[in-house]
Amino acid sequence: MPAWAVGPLVLILCALIGIFIGSASYTAYYGEGASYLSNDPRSCVNCHIMREQYDSWQKASHHAFAVCNDCHSPDDFLGKWLTKAENGFRHSKGFTLQDFHEPIMIRPKNFEILNRSCLKCHDALTNEIRHTSELGFMNCVRCHRNVGHGATK
């Protein structure tokens, strides 16, 4: 390569990479990417799929005490962000490619996280009565179904 071409080429490459970074950040901004880092339940209905879950949460007894993340992700730093990242990726992929089962249903892994989250507040209260279900953990919502999400209609 002639020496005089290196400078302009690097410039062009930098510009290209800049265009990529620019479009990527605008896409993230337009897709309200930052909201997914928050704890705000409204960000879970950005993409319209979980409208019913959001509405029914507002009708449930726990809506004054717990937001989505309180029940659906663990409390420890790593666990919380890994859960958010994995589910966030699956949801984005599903909604972009439109290839998921409807109505959406909780996966076993997330179901376990959900049930363990009950103990964040109800640990002492349930200490004497806890037992492990056939799933290998305490299945609280089997009976207490409506505490997180009330009527769906």
Next chain:
Amino acid sequence: MPTSKYRWALYVATAVVTATLTFLVLALLTNIFERKEEAKQQSFKLTDLDENTVDPAEWGKNFPRQYDSYRRTVDVKRTRHGGSEAFQKLDEEPVWRELFKGYAFGVDYREERGHAYMLSDQDMTERVKKFSQPGACLHCHASVIPAYKDAGRKSGIPDGETQAQIMKGFSLVCAMPYAEARKLVSHPVACIDCHDSKTMKLRVTRPGFLNGIRDLANSDEELSHLPSITRWREEGKRGEYDVNKVASRQEMRSFVCGQCHVEYYFRGPEKYLTYPWKNGIGAEKIENYYDKAGFKDWLHAVSGAPLLKAQHPEFEMWSKGIHARSGVSCADCHMPYQREGAVKISNHHVRSPLLNIAQSCQTCHRYPEDEIRARAESIQDRTKSLKIRAELAVLGLIQAIKKVKTAGIAEDQLAAARDFHRKAQWRLDFVAAENSMGFHAPGEALRILAEAIDFARQGELEAEKLMKK
């Protein structure tokens, strides 16, 4: 530093990778943009609709998604206990040929197909071809309101009073011979029958239902599943119960279906289509209404009993079931919400929920499809087995009465046995003609069938008594 040759390759590779990533990011951006736009704008007004636009294709220009699914009601699909295939029930269950002896249903009793066929099915049935039927039938087999309005206008009701025109036209068309009235209509049930042409709001248009639901509101039937009626009663029944003004949107999602999926009869020589709800909507209360009115559909050709034919009391049966109690409307299961992109629409392909379990049932019941189907079918199988017993019991009663008649015993002594026949067959038919094989109200359906069996056997005992005399 790499050599000059490799540096070239590195530059080119970086450019290609960056370009690909930019391409994907922009594709994602467009996708997000499209979804957001979908969520904003759900319909484009391409054509003006008014209260005379009957043709669903016109409405489909503005609402293509709903229209697409509406058109799917032509699909024919058999389910375990029903579905939309026009099989001849008299061949599948020959006992009904005996039970309907002397009546049009004993000649032709085909399963109804989907909404798209309601008018052509009626044109084709032997019950209309071989028997004389009134124009009243079109109330629920055609998009009929503009025809009522025209008839009302021609009879002299001025143009400002649309509702009066409709009600008057209704009574005139009911009384016409079927063939004559048939010329006034051209479409099966259409958008305009359930939707306001300007606002798309749900509304009921059928005069039979408007009269019926008013009677029902005035009855003493327990109706906690219909909050607007409950409130109207609690507030002292002020004025008339006007369903289009006070019913909630969720109630309307059942009322629009209840316009036709009900028990009815043609009152008097003017064949005025009437929903027999003055006493309530339970099977006994409707029976009580018919008894007081001295009404019968026909005299059974063998037993001579004055019998009632149950039509398709889905609205009545649903009212007695757990889903109604829980605030679940007809449309929630038969026209479930579905998502297309970011748009949520209700599926206008009205059909059995068992053909669409994911959207119909799993929205509330988070169990695997197989489990849900098994639960529904176990309810239906139980109903069916008791229904078969009830059919045999009523048949037994008919044969017992026949024996009495051939023995030459005076007909006037048969009144008690015939009365039991009327009671038993009404109950049996109430469940058999209802389109859910008991699912709409499992306990109620079994209770009614149990009574049918009991009445049939009591009637048989009456007949036996006469033989021993």
